[in-house]
Amino acid sequence: MSDVGAGPIVREPVLRAPANRVSPQAIGFWTVSALIGDVVLVIGALVAWLVIPGAPGWVGLLVLLLAVAAVAHVVLMPRIRYRVHRWEVTDTAVHTREGxxxxxxxxxxISRVQTVDSRQGALMRLFGLASITVTTASAAGPITVDCLDADTAAHVVARLTAITAATEGDAT
Structure with a gap:
């Protein structure tokens, strides 16, 4: 006789999304950041096309397609990122999702956390945002939580510092 199906059903744990969204101001920040980069790219391509003598007409079409792609990037990317980006800090782990x-x-x-850093560039300051970077003893590199409200970032850094100081282990 077979015991297949006779035992208890074991369900695999399901990974839930981190609980917190980044600041709504991130949409404006990502929009302006993308706009700056895309404008420089499109203007550079346009100038190159106009300056190169005898450039074929299809190069102009490529510049136009690049401009359309840049507009789509500036309009869509920040909103999609805002819906996806999440973070959470608990007494046991730092959890992020991005893209x-x-x-x-x-x-x-938490036992693997080595350092906690915060960063706030000039453009981020204009939007009242900051990012935190959690360096761990991992080959995958640090974990970054971008575009938190500056006050929230300061509180998260303080909380992580307190949690890691109280956690036994050497983070290696």
Missing amino acids: WIGRETRIAP
């Missing part, structure tokens, strides 16, 4: 075309989920146990 707008692809998706990356990272979870780092």
